[in-house]
Amino acid sequence: MKNGNADEKEPLRPMDAEQLRKYGHKMIDFIADYYKSIEQFPVLSQVQPDYLKDLLPNFAPDQPEKFQDILDDITKKIIPGVTHWQNPNFFGYFSASSSIAGFLGEILCSGLNVIGFNWLTSPASTELEIIVLDWLAKLLNLPDKFLSSGHGGGIIQGTASEAILVVLLAARDKILLRIGRNSMDKLVVYSSDQVHSFFKKACQIAGIHSENFRVLQTNASSGHGIDPRILDQAIHDDMDIGLIPFFLCATVGTTSSAAVDPLVEIGLITEENGMWFHVDAAYAGNACICSEYRHYLDGVEYADSFGINPYKWLLVNFDCSCLWVKDQRDLVNSLTTNPVYLENMIFRKNNFVDFKDMEIQIGRRFRSLKLWMVFRLYGVENLKEHIRKNIKLARQFEKLVRSDNRFEIVCPGMFSLVCFRLLPHNENDGGYELNSKLLDAVNSTGKLFFTHTIISDKYILRFAVGATLTEERHIIESWKVIQNQATLVSRKFTQQNKN
Amino acid sequence: MKNGNADEKEPLRPMDAEQLRKYGHKMIDFIADYYKSIEQFPVLSQVQPDYLKDLLPNFAPDQPEKFQDILDDITKKIIPGVTHWQNPNFFGYFSASSSIAGFLGEILCSGLNVIGFNWLTSPASTELEIIVLDWLAKLLNLPDKFLSSGHGGGIIQGTASEAILVVLLAARDKILLRIGRNSMDKLVVYSSDQVHSFFKKACQIAGIHSENFRVLQTNASSGHGIDPRILDQAIHDDMDIGLIPFFLCATVGTTSSAAVDPLVEIGLITEENGMWFHVDAAYAGNACICSEYRHYLDGVEYADSFGINPYKWLLVNFDCSCLWVKDQRDLVNSLTTNPVYLENMIFRKNNFVDFKDMEIQIGRRFRSLKLWMVFRLYGVENLKEHIRKNIKLARQFEKLVRSDNRFEIVCPGMFSLVCFRLLPHNENDGGYELNSKLLDAVNSTGKLFFTHTIISDKYILRFAVGATLTEERHIIESWKVIQNQATLVSRKFTQQNKN
Structure with a gap:
């Protein structure tokens, strides 16, 4: 490669081990220095819209630039436009908790740079994910059905959005297989008015009729959790007019006020009515590794699927959303792809479910490393x-x-x-x-x-x-x-x- | 924090700058050493299914372990289960090209650990993405309509799967808005028999009737590209029986044989019939930054959307899929969420489209950094x-x-x-x-x-x-x-x- 890199004697080689070492150390020092001074930056970026356009050229450079110049630009041009989620005075949304271990796990993931879409493409990627999600399920004292020993198990999604979407699709396709796809417009979903905004988007993606999206009103008297009587009434009202209730998205720790839906009561109702019951505990679920908070998950035994985001509170760098289901076959039935060019001797021999068949995308990063290291x-x-x-x-x-x-x-x-x-x-x-x-x-x-x-x-x-x-x-x-x-x-x- | 870390004198602090520096340097050395010896590993992992279960405990450790022990375990237990995509003798699938610059960009992304779902949450994340996708669009000589100056522009998705899905959803909702959602079952999609396996999955997710998925046969005489006459005939046959052709997914560089669909001829047909035309150039599109290969994109001016995966060939570490559309409003109309808790003074003032409204997930990583650094x-x-x-x-x-x-x-x-x-x-x-x-x-x-x-x-x-x-x-x-x-x-x- 041509060397426009005047601060270096040797030409650039894109994956040379010693250059990786040298530049890598510089980048680590840059980030360590960033954390040393992180309290000096305004937490919320104070730049004005379009600030960066005038600071960067209109075209990518033809020739290599000096690494030090790039680092200087990060300091002068990028950092002022960063809202510092890792600043100790960041109290917005829910936090993006990070840690040295999570960071190291990301470095390793990116260093190996494997695309583990099926077992063969890196057995460790599939197997470590199965193991650490079992670890976390046990920590949360989830029912055995969510463990990998039977048909259940966990999978790392990017965010809770993807987790909610894939279980909604699985539930949709499962019921349509039974009642026929002509009944699509009869499917009704339920959640409280405090559910994550993504749920509506998931329903839109899945083609659920917007008129069949039931938003159950909550109020202060029930701590903004779902009132089981209101849910029960809504379900029966819908059945009375020939609609088909099939999905409830409950929340443990809502975005607005960290409210908790009463899982036992509403879980009984979904069970009685043969509905898919998803529990989104993206933020507060992390706290349930502590015994004194575990009671907020009582009733998760009625759930078909359950998710938490360790990047929100368990020191795992973004992104990492853990989803458990009682029966992975429901996801696979809805999301499988098995083209011939992914078949293989070893693939055929083993019984692993490929994670690509339980998520939206096919390519996937080795994200379990960071959870394992944490x-x-x-x-x-x-x-x-x-x-x-x-x-x-x-x-x-x-x-x-x-x-x-x-x-x-x-x-x-x-x-x-x-x-x-x-x-x-x-x-x-x-x-x-x-x-x-x-x-x-x-x-x-x-x-x-x-x-x-x-x-x-x-x-x-x-x-x-x-x-x-x-x-x-x-x-x-x-x-x-x-x-x-x-x-x-x-x-x-x-x-x-x-x- | 309690310190079970016997090789360290100081207690562990999850985000201490000096500990990050020390451990970070060790991890960089570990990865540099990995690259030094990468040719010594079998390219394809030779482990047997379930190899890892017996090597790791059944529960997460209660107390901290030594960092050196974790590194040793990576060497002894993880690396044997890795299929080495970065080994120079890896010729499978399409490669996951990586580089020091891409790696450094990932480190920086993970070090800052911001979640840039809208402009405010890190203006630099939104603005750098707009700028580098314009850079890349210009390099590919894409029509101006794909640049950010008008209603068009680029967005980084994780993989081509997500890129295809979001444009399919946008196209679906755009036509349903016009013809009414009762016509859902009349919508027909087209692709060649060489299209990426994900396209079928995207259609399944979007609720396209499986009988309305037209797979156009290709053969050696057309280099396994779509035969425009067959496409034209299929469209007219469908219209004759009252169906509504609305989407064509073409490929530049198919997964099986890197075949190229004739974009000009089929683009004219989609234009004539008012269909959405997507061009998936995940792999081969990268080559089109070279003038001698650019002709394979001739006809992209007819496309509504176009995507390449720089992680496949442009030295950008996984994941990074670049998608351009001529009108971002189509994506936003289909995928927006604007809950009240994301509103803000600055947000209201600026006219940026939030990237969260053009993708499946809401949370998003600062991925433009690695493209910029490359x-x-x-x-x-x-x-x-x-x-x-x-x-x-x-x-x-x-x-x-x-x-x-x-x-x-x-x-x-x-x-x-x-x-x-x-x-x-x-x-x-x-x-x-x-x-x-x-x-x-x-x-x-x-x-x-x-x-x-x-x-x-x-x-x-x-x-x-x-x-x-x-x-x-x-x-x-x-x-x-x-x-x-x-x-x-x-x-x-x-x-x-x-x-």
Whole structure:
């Protein structure tokens, strides 16, 4: 290869071991230095839209550039446009927890760069995934039917979106096989009004009639969980007019307020009606490795499928969503492809289900490595401690909010999430204007980042603890920033309303 | 955190900068050493099914383990189960090309660990993706409509599977909006019999009636490309019985033989009939950055969407599939989700289309970094040289095959793929038994790995050049191994048929 790389004596070779070592070490140092100074960056990127267009050329370079120049550009041009999810003052959405072990697992995955779509293409990729998902299932005390010993087992999807989509497709095709595809328009799905926004998208992809998407209203009295009586009524109403209820998506730890649907009660209803029951525990499910939170999963024995996202809270770098099903054949029946060019002697001999037949895409990364490394480098006890520490910090933040009577806690504190708001002078707009101004003011300081939601027409501030580096001091400092901005925003607001 | 890590004096801290530096350097050294010795491993893993179960414990460890022990386990337990896609003697499927730059981009992506589902969550993630996909579109000389300046533009999907699925969904919902969803069962899709196996799966996911999946037969006379007359006839036959042709998936570089559909002729037909025209150039499209291969994309101006996989041939580590559409609104209309908790002041102000609304999943990695680093560290000229070198090596291999009259070249040599077979004594089984035995015998040596396909009832051996480290000597040595095994297999075969 031509060498335009003036800082190097030797020509570039795209996969030379010693060059990989040299550049790799430089990149590791770059990232270690990034973490050393991570608190100095504004948490929320403060750039303006289209900021990057003027900083980069319009065409890819013809000749190689110096590695140091690229690193300098990352510092000067890319980092300012990064919202620092790993900053300890990141409290938005749910966090993307990361760790050295997760990071090392990603490096190894990318270094080996295998595409393990079936057993043969890297047996370790298929087999390690089976093993670590069994480990995690046991940690969560999932029923044996979710283990790989029978027809069940786990699979790593990218995100909970894909997990929900594949089980919805499996459920759809399973029932259509029984009742005939002419009945497609009769299929009805159910979820609460707090379900992840992706569920509607999954239904749209799967071709579920938009009028057959039942959104069950929740309210504060049931902690924003599904009311089993409302579910039961809705199912019977639909059956009465000839529709076919076939799928319920329940949530343990909703996006808005970390609410938990009552799995036992609604699981009994789905069982009675022969429906597929999926439990999406993307965020809060991770906490259920601790015995004191496991009760939130009681009823998962009624579920056909269950998922958590270890990238949200178990120190695994993004992406990694673990999905378990009781019968993998349901996924395979819906998603298999077996072209002749993937057949092989060894493939024919073994009985492995190919993971490509249980997911949307065919090519797949060796993601189990990072889960395996996290378990081994930290150990289960430390993972539990990490969860408990986050929840303790959240309760500490909640206490701070309660100590300031300008604020209120809106929902009961669940897991590591705190839902609160600045009390509005009147409820005409549900506190929207006041609290959205507060949120923007705080996030514009760059000192912390958090996000909002709307529940029961109230504009609510969400403070989600979960970034790996977050300590007590970050909670205390962040609360001070929020208090100060609340003073400023309230003052402006009062003046504005006077004028 | 508790420290069970006896080789370290300090307790483990999951995201400590200095520990990340120390462990990170060790992992880089591990991978550099792997590449130094990569030719010593059997290319195809030689383990037996379920090999790993007995090597790993049944439960995740409670306490932390030593990092060195984990590295030792990778060497002893994981590596033997790896099929070495990066070994220079890997000639299977299409290769997963990788490079130091791609690897560094992955490290950076994982180090920052941001989830850039909309602009706000890391502006650089959205904006760099727009810019590098424009760079690549210009390199491929795509029509301006595929650039981001108007309604078009590119997006990075994980694999071509997702790319095909999202455009199929967009096309489906676009036509259903016009003709009403009751016409769902009238929708017909078209492709050749050489289309990627995923296309059928995409249709199944999208709910296209399996009887409305038209597989157009190809043959050697048209180089296994679609015959426009057959397409035209099929479309008119369907319209005559009241069906609605709406989607054609064409391929530039089919999986079996790298065949190319005639884009101009079939593009004119789709235009005339108001159909969505997708061009899947996952593998061969990469070669079209070289002017001498660009003519294979002539006709892409008729396409609504077009995709290539830089991870297959442009030195970008897996995964990375680039999809361009002329009108992003078609994707957004089909795949948008805008829950209230993702709204934001800055989000409202800018006009960016969120990439989450043009793909299946919502969470997304910062994958443009690796594409950007590959362009910059190598430069376009070197990327072209890499493509040309691979194609030259493939033609060299083809020459070797032709020089041995026991073999025949089955399809004309296209790009870096060679399709050949050992001539059978009779054609009763299309050479299946003889050639499958040869393939298994060669792959069992561990010295190289290649794969097969079946075209026109013939069992064909596929030799795909593309691993980054492959040099002339690997081609020559591999051919010797194939020749030797052919001698052994032919001898056994003759003896066996005598007995």
